[in-house]
Amino acid sequence: MVFGVLGAWLGCSRLCGVYSSFCLGIDFSEILFHEQDSAEALGDRRGTKGLCIRNVYNLVMVFMEEIITSRFSEELVKKVDQAVSRGHFKSRSEALRVIIEEYLKEHPELFLGDGVQELMAKAPVLRDEELEQIGSKLFKGISVAKLVAEGRG
Amino acid sequence: MLLYLDTNIILARYAPDEPQHDEAKDLLNKIEEGELSAVTSILTLVEVVCATSRAYERFADKVGSLGREEVAGAFLRRVVNIRNLGFIPMGGEVSVNVMKRRVKLPALFAMALEMGSKTGVKTLDTLHLASASIASRIYGHKIDCFVTLDEDILKRREDISGLIESRVLTPAEMV
Numbered sequence: 001m002v003f004g005v006l007g008a009w010l011g012c013s014r015l016c017g018v019y020s021s022f023c024l025g026i027d028f029s030e031i032l033f034h035e036q037d038s039a040e041a042l043g044d045r046r047g048t049k050g051l052c053i054r055n056v057y058n059l060v061m062v063f064m065e066e067i068i069t070s071r072f073s074e075e076l077v078k079k080v081d082q083a084v085s086r087g088h089f090k091s092r093s094e095a096l097r098v099i100i101e102e103y104l105k106e107h108p109e110l111f112l113g114d115g116v117q118e119l120m121a122k123a124p125v126l127r128d129e130e131l132e133q134i135g136s137k138l139f140k141g142i143s144v145a146k147l148v149a150e151g152r153g
Numbered sequence: 154m155l156l157y158l159d160t161n162i163i164l165a166r167y168a169p170d171e172p173q174h175d176e177a178k179d180l181l182n183k184i185e186e187g188e189l190s191a192v193t194s195i196l197t198l199v200e201v202v203c204a205t206s207r208a209y210e211r212f213a214d215k216v217g218s219l220g221r222e223e224v225a226g227a228f229l230r231r232v233v234n235i236r237n238l239g240f241i242p243m244g245g246e247v248s249v250n251v252m253k254r255r256v257k258l259p260a261l262f263a264m265a266l267e268m269g270s271k272t273g274v275k276t277l278d279t280l281h282l283a284s285a286s287i288a289s290r291i292y293g294h295k296i297d298c299f300v301t302l303d304e305d306i307l308k309r310r311e312d313i314s315g316l317i318e319s320r321v322l323t324p325a326e327m328v
Contacts, residue, residue, distance in 0.1 A: 106246075106257075119202075123226025124219070128167075131231055134224060135167035138208045144164040144171050145302035147204050152277040152303075 155292060156184070156191040157285040159301035160200040162324060163193070163232055173302060176324035180300065185236045192239040192296070194261075194284035196277065201225075201232050241284040241291065261287060271316060278306055285317050298322050 072080075080095050089095035104110065126134070139147065158180075165177035184191045206225040219227070232238075244260025258266070264283035265276075272279065282299070289295040296319040299306075306313060310321035 119222060119226045120230060122222055123230045124223055125230065126227045128231070131167050131227065132169060134219070134227070135164075136169045138205065138212050138224065139164070139168035140170060140212060142208070142211070143302075144168045144204070145161045145304065147208060148159075148161040148164065148200055149303055149305065151200060151203050151207065152275045 154189055154297045155288075155294065156180075156189055156327075157281075157288060157296045157299045157319070158184075158191050158193045158197070158238070159281055159299070159303055159306070160193070160197045160204070161302040162300050163197065163201065163235070164204060164228075165302060165324070167228070171302075173324045176328050180324050180327060181235065184238060187237055190237060190239075192241055192284075192288045192292070194281055195240045195242060196280050196284065198229060198232060198240070200277070202229050239288075241288045244287060268316060272309060272312055274305055274309060274313070278303060282306075282313060282317055285319065289318065295319055298327060300324060300327060 077092075080092055080099075083089055084092055084095055089098060162177050162180065165171040165174055166181045168174055171177070180189070183189045202225045205228045206221055209221045209224050241261075243262070246257040247260050247263040249256045249258055249263065249266075261280065261283050264286055265279045268283050268286065269276070269279040272282070274282065281301075285296050285299050296317065299313070299317060299319050299321045300323070301307065301321065302323055306321060307323065314321050
């Protein structure tokens with residue numbers, strides 16, 4: 001029964017492909033109909049066995065992934081399609097996934113916490129004389145040149 | 154006149170026992186009053202925090218009621234607020250291509266790779282030198298003096314001067 005429902009649902013996947021691509025979600029056509037890739041990925045020259053295992057894996061992944069709906073300008077969609085048609089990506093879905101992954105990799109600042117702001121918030125506002133007073137104790141008996149050089153290894 | 158300040162100059166201003174404390178203080182006063190322009194690397198901010206935090210470890214009992222983070226934060230806050238002191242950023246990414254492999258580096262690191270291969274100075278010293286070199290390009294005119302108390306840099310000052318196209322001096326020599 002479960003397999004029946006799944007089969008019917010997956011049967012519509014080709015029709016859903018265009019819609020799901022637009023939705024920045026999963027392109028089922030990408031998952032189910034890349035026999036050659038599947039076979040190659042699993043090192044199976046015959047393809048069939050690789051295809052089956054790969055598809056089972058892909059089906060599991062379907063349940064682990066999430067579909068996100070997003071709006072894009074016509075111009076942006078055109079650019080993505082251009083990259084797909086030039087063979088840089090297998091599908092719109094893959095293109096968007098890779099582009100987002102790359103962007104996130106290049107912007108680690110998106111994942112930083114508020115540590116520095118918290119440090120600044122905790123830090124007292126001190127006048128130069130007060131800092132000098134702290135410095136006289138903090139740096140007593142050690143040259144700051146050496147202290148900094150020590151930190152440089 | 155555009156100066157590049159090494160981290161040790163800024164800390165020396167707050168270390169009364171430091172031999173060139175007065176000169177460092179004088180230099181920073183002149184910068185804050187607008188008599189001189191100065192830049193430093195954003196790396197300086199990290200070094201200020203790390204150096205004060207390390208020093209705190211040794212002298213925690215003498216500093217009083219302030220905690221380690223508060224002390225490090227107070228110095229950081231002050232350095233960020235030094236008037237007329239610009240901070241040289243890491244810069245955008247530069248691609249280094251070797252065979253089929255492509256590694257992206259901030260411009261500062263790319264410059265440091267170039268400089269590091271020509272001098273024998275330590276990694277973080279090289280990053281300061283690279284920052285000074287980048288600053289010249291950003292501001293359109295070269296740094297007049299790289300001011301430091303770092304013995305390793307001062308030992309090699311002749312080679313370094315040629316490389317960054319500016320004099321390498323201590324605060325006392327500046328005066």
